[in-house]
Amino acid sequence: MEAAQLERQIKIYESKKQTLFRRIQRLYDWSKNLKDVQNLDNFKIMYGSLNDIRKEICELVDKINILHIERDPEYDPNFQSTLSNASFCIR
Numbered sequence: 001m002e003a004a005q006l007e008r009q010i011k012i013y014e015s016k017k018q019t020l021f022r023r024i025q026r027l028y029d030w031s032k033n034l035k036d037v038q039n040l041d042n043f044k045i046m047y048g049s050l051n052d053i054r055k056e057i058c059e060l061v062d063k064i065n066i067l068h069i070e071r072d073p074e075y076d077p078n079f080q081s082t083l084s085n086a087s088f089c090i091r
Contacts, residue, residue, distance in 0.1 A: 006071045010064055017060045020053050 001009075023046065030043040065077040 001067075001070060003071060006067050010067050010071075013060050013064045013067070017057055017064070020057050020060070023053060024050075 027043060027046045027050065030039040030046070034040045034043060061079060065075075065079070068075040069077065
């Protein structure tokens, strides 16, 4: 894959990853006020997909690292986004 294609794919995966982290942030925000019926309903719905979100984030981090290594074989894989959420991304 050419460098420009690699960069585009990395940007797409990074954007998807950030979208998933925003979903987790919303879940956390709702959890702070479960007395509110709407927050509780939203929390229950989103919590049901939390494991799928976790798996998708971990897969995206792997894909991003692979693309970085394809672009630059000297690249050191970065798992900081999963490490900062270690309890969330334990496989």
